[in-house]
Amino acid sequence: MIYEKKIAIERNKLTKSLRNFFEKEKFLEVETPIMVKIPGMEPHLNVFETDLITPNKKTKLFLNHSPELQMKKLLGANFGNIFTLTKTFRNGEIGGNFHNPEFTMLEWYRIKADYKDLMKDCEKLVKTLAKKSEITYQNHKINIKTPWEKFSCEELFQKYCKISLDKNRTFKQLKKTSEEKNFDTNGCENWDDIFFKIFLNHIEPHLGKEKPTFVYDYPSTQAALAKKSSKNPFFAERFELYIGGIEIANAFSELTDSKEQKSRLIEEQKMRKKLKKTIFDIDGEFLASLESIQQNTAGIALGVDRLFMILMDKKNIEDVLLFPLNKILN
Amino acid sequence: MAMTTDIKKGLAINFKNGTWLVIEAQFVNPGKGGAFTRAKIRNLKSNQVIEYTFKAGESVEEADINRRKCQYMYNDGANFYFMDNDTYEQFSLPADVIGNDSRFLIDGISCYAMHIDGVPTSIELPPKMDFKVVTTTPGIKGDTATGGSKDATIETGANIKVPLFVKEGDMIKINTEDGSYVSKAN
Numbered sequence: 001m002i003y004e005k006k007i008a009i010e011r012n013k014l015t016k017s018l019r020n021f022f023e024k025e026k027f028l029e030v031e032t033p034i035m036v037k038i039p040g041m042e043p044h045l046n047v048f049e050t051d052l053i054t055p056n057k058k059t060k061l062f063l064n065h066s067p068e069l070q071m072k073k074l075l076g077a078n079f080g081n082i083f084t085l086t087k088t089f090r091n092g093e094i095g096g097n098f099h100n101p102e103f104t105m106l107e108w109y110r111i112k113a114d115y116k117d118l119m120k121d122c123e124k125l126v127k128t129l130a131k132k133s134e135i136t137y138q139n140h141k142i143n144i145k146t147p148w149e150k151f152s153c154e155e156l157f158q159k160y161c162k163i164s165l166d167k168n169r170t171f172k173q174l175k176k177t178s179e180e181k182n183f184d185t186n187g188c189e190n191w192d193d194i195f196f197k198i199f200l201n202h203i204e205p206h207l208g209k210e211k212p213t214f215v216y217d218y219p220s221t222q223a224a225l226a227k228k229s230s231k232n233p234f235f236a237e238r239f240e241l242y243i244g245g246i247e248i249a250n251a252f253s254e255l256t257d258s259k260e261q262k263s264r265l266i267e268e269q270k271m272r273k274k275l276k277k278t279i280f281d282i283d284g285e286f287l288a289s290l291e292s293i294q295q296n297t298a299g300i301a302l303g304v305d306r307l308f309m310i311l312m313d314k315k316n317i318e319d320v321l322l323f324p325l326n327k328i329l330n
Numbered sequence: 331m332a333m334t335t336d337i338k339k340g341l342a343i344n345f346k347n348g349t350w351l352v353i354e355a356q357f358v359n360p361g362k363g364g365a366f367t368r369a370k371i372r373n374l375k376s377n378q379v380i381e382y383t384f385k386a387g388e389s390v391e392e393a394d395i396n397r398r399k400c401q402y403m404y405n406d407g408a409n410f411y412f413m414d415n416d417t418y419e420q421f422s423l424p425a426d427v428i429g430n431d432s433r434f435l436i437d438g439i440s441c442y443a444m445h446i447d448g449v450p451t452s453i454e455l456p457p458k459m460d461f462k463v464v465t466t467t468p469g470i471k472g473d474t475a476t477g478g479s480k481d482a483t484i485e486t487g488a489n490i491k492v493p494l495f496v497k498e499g500d501m502i503k504i505n506t507e508d509g510s511y512v513s514k515a516n
């Protein structure tokens with residue numbers, strides 16, 4: 001295997017300025033666990049499992065796929081603005097240019113804030129790390145002067161596909177409209193499947209090519225931990241950040257209503273059963289913590305390796321990792 | 331035609347009025363969505379490579395192709411000439427169909443020809459191949475600022491980044507898809 005010292009040096013510089021940024025913004029850095037008893041309930045994620053072995057029993061533990069539940073417990077304990085830089089794990093996600101089963105995640109939570117404030121954080125953070133107003137990624141010049149582009153999901157479907165999500169709220173309607181416009185819906189079993197099949201093939205490749213792009217207000221079905229939009233509850237206050245066609249970050253105005261959160265977790269648990277995935281308990285401590293979060297809070301997860309790929313102009317995530325799993329398996 | 335729900339590397343499919351070879355298939359969970367397979371597919375006639383995302387479990391039509399072992403012989407710049415291992419029949423493919431794979435072709439090397447309706451339309455290299463290093467800078471010192479790797483030229487003339495311990499005359503294993511060093515060959 002080739003170990004590039006240059007990569008380690010560049011990552012080290014970027015990580016330092018990332019920590020500096022949050023220090024200046026008066027965030028507290030917290031360490032979250034890699035092994036947990038109850039991971040997040042996202043229906044489609046596959047986890048790595050392990051056993052804790054003590055003299056009389058075995059306890060099932062999981063490698064965390066996101067530090068979100070732990071971060072919210074700290075918010076409930078009144079920690080204020082916090083961030084963590086941690087390793088997260090997703091089973092089965094390997095290969096291609098953008099995945100390594102073990103990756104570095106940056107999560108930060110801002111109190112007295114909503115998702116729009118996090119968009120500003122993203123702009124400031126990337127500008128600070130890039131140290132210039134234009135970056136070149138794989139021969140594409142990307143202008144990172146603010147403000148960046150912002151499109152709602154509804155606007156993007158109208159723009160690239162002439163489809164209104166809002167007017168096609170049922171599976172049947174969306175399937176009919178999509179097929180009339182010659183979009184491939186093969187294999188799609190529900191509304192979200194069609195959304196993603198069209199989004200991934202016809203919208204995502206365009207995003208963030210000239211300027212970084214925020215895609216905001218996702219259908220509520222795809223935002224289990226987010227607050228619904230007060231303007232139109234069919235959508236939720238969630239955004240994703242794209243740079244150079246690559247998804248970099250995912251953010252929410254956090255849902256802090258523990259009753260509603262509980263019912264959404266039960267739904268997701270059922271979905272995991274249906275999909276024959278490992279079933280997790282519902283984390284009662286997490287639900288209780290939500291009740292003590294007094295202020296509006298917004299949180300975001302950012303894929304650090306992907307952001308570094310862009311800033312270092314590397315095509316494959318493996319080029320910014322010293323020990324990519326694919327190469328180890330070779 | 332056979333249908334399959336298992337889109338994986340090496341599968342040939344009929345899709346969008348053409349025959350395509352899946353050269354990369356990766357399982358993805360977009361955002362908060364279900365399982366999809368993001369594939370890189372190469373058109374076996376035009377060699378055009380596109381990305382397409384299939385819903386995991388969707389049925390696609392398998393294409394009727396034949397993968398036959400052959401040997402590379404030579405090229406005249408415009409065309410590359412091969413010989414079928416069983417029939418000894420010779421055939422040629424234009425340079426643009428060979429594309430970047432030409433950097434790993436030297437006289438006598440074995441690869442596969444993909445036949446559609448009996449006609450060879452493209453070649454496929456083994457995913458990993460062994461080559462001899464013909465020139466590289468000596469020693470393990472390297473450049474301490476960048477560290478880790480140095481340039482080497484292999485017997486085909488291609489330039490490869492290798493670790494510092496690799497010497498001239500060493501046999502090394504190369505990933506033919508991206509041209510990266512894998513390990514020393516034994």
